[in-house]
Amino acid sequence: MSQLNADQLLNFTQFALDHMTESALWIAADGHLVYVNESACARLDYARDELLSMCIWEIEPDLGVAQWAVRWEELKRKGRLTFESRHRNKSGSLIPVEIEIDYVTHGDLAYACGIARDISERKRIASALRQSEERFRSIFASAAIGMALLDVDGMRVQLVNPALERFIGMSGEELKRRGVENVTHPDDWLKDANLWDELCAGQRDSYTIDMRYVRGDGETAWGRLTLSSACNDAGVVTGVIAMVEDVTERRRAAEELAKARDAAEAANRAKSEFLANMSHELRTPLNAVLGFSELMAQDTNLTDEQKENLTLINRSGEHLLGLINDVLDLAKIEAGRITLQADDFDLMMLVEELAQLFHLRAAAKGLALDVTVDPNVPEFVHADEGKLRQMLINLLGNAVKFTDKGKVNLTVTGMAPAGTRRRWRLRFVVRDTGAGIARDDLSAIFEPFIQAARGKAAREGTGLGLPISRNFARLMGGDLTVASAGIAGEGSEFTLEIPVDPVDGMNGEIVEMRQLVRLAPDQPHFRLLVVEDDDASRKLLADLLARLGFDVRTAGNGREAIERWLEWQPHLIWMDMRMPVLDGRAATRHIKSTRKGQATVVVAVSAGVIGAEREAVLADGCDDFVAKPFREQDIVECLARHLNARFVAADATAGVAAHEFSS
Incomplete structure (x- = not known):
């Protein structure tokens, strides 16, 4: 007979908890009940939802808020407490109970997991x-x-x-x-x-x-x-x-629960490690594909057919990168590692950029794209622009993809704050005239890897865009909902609501980036070292930097990097993290441990974007982090930021007054 896997063990343990005769109550640090089993509901004569909206002192009359704080600290110190108390049921009757509570942690969360037994007898x-x-x-x-x-x-x-x-x-x-x-x-x-x-x-x-x-x-x-x-x-x-x-069975159930929890955590760690490795293995060659296609596209001697072929290569690479990012985003959401990166941004510019992007896509299918923005909506807001952009791209992309004739509408409105509140609630509504979504599919489309019938027919995507978008919306304090009658021509309507804080203006000037071709005149002689074990990635970055006008040398591993740094003293090192002989993190720690090394800028270049790698390399001494695959603009902005380098824009080569970009 085969052994049970982690999910089966968890299911069996959950079943045992719900069917045990004792009351099981899990309590958060603030005193709120976060889990109760069926016995607790029956004994206290409350519905589960009622109990989960209550605090422990509402059913334990001998306990107040202050006493709970004392009990919590004692539990943290001792790990387990056993004591007698009284529980009050819904009718007001008091039930003497013996309570055993254990202090249980899961990641950053801590709970008091208690078993209460009626000791009236x-x-x-x-x-x-x-x-x-x-x-x-x-x-x-x-x-x-x-x-x-x-x-x-x-x-x-x-x-x-x-x-x-x-x-x-x-x-x-x-x-x-x-x-x-x-x-x-x-x-x-x-x-x-x-x-x-x-x-x-x-x-x-x-x-x-x-x-x-x-x-x-x-x-x-x-x-x-x-x-x-x-x-x-x-x-x-x-x-x-x-x-x-x-209590033999109860002890055995607790041990099985602990084993199942450990197995699930081990499986989750293995999955995260697998995704991290797959991310690195996929992003490294993709970096070369996108990077060299971008460099080749700047060649003025290309024929129209060659330009079209490069565009197809780049578009396919971007599509693959989008699929990889969707899977990684889902993994981060499941692991609870997605965080908000809120900042001030120009909401109107974001909407305009999306309108321009999807006007082209819609026109290619013979569709009309209408964008309407309520004039009362604030122009500048404080929120996570990147996640808002990703959600709107998912919604508009789906609308264009699944609409064969008619039009797609984007309407932006907002609910103004009342009283002294400054926070607005923005509403983005995306409507299309496509085939619609069957009623049976309306809830399923927000499940990972689940697609409605129209998505399966299109045979495109992973089915992750909508689940990720809803998770992002809820992380930001909003929600994403859908309405559709499932009738062809009537289409679907997705409503995204998020709270934002209006701001008076941008802290800094919005700079329009142009294609940058070389360093501006009268710059210092910058020496840059590229450390990368992958031949294609090393050549790509070295060629890009040399074309911009930098003095570039290369190394294939961390040990060579230290030797080049000692003999050449570069101003900035582009350091890959995963390399043979000596990895980038160890090389960075060695360089940064010296006084000379502290004056050298080290920028981590890595395809590993899962988990805490970014924080880890910064803790090792890296001054910045650039994820693969990167764009020329990413490299230029990083150089401007750390070396105060200035660059001449493309139109300067045509005899027009030079435009410069700097940090």
């Missing part, structure tokens, strides 16, 4: 024991929980009930003969020695602890042991009442 039993010996013996014999009477002197067993005999797997007489010491697991025998001494001395009334016991058949069983003192009229402890609950 145990309380009732304890009360009955104190009131009447005769009634005690009756209850003792019939109790469903294992019980025993122990002598204070030496913990000798005086009386055992049938439930305990069943749990320990031997008769009461055999248990008396062997003694508690010989049925307790050797590693647990002295675990509660101090608590036992305090109980017998009258310093505490009871305590609860989990212990392992060796059954009559040699198997190990977990028992939750509760010991309570029995006192005479003078208050002297004369005996101890032991209650043992079988």
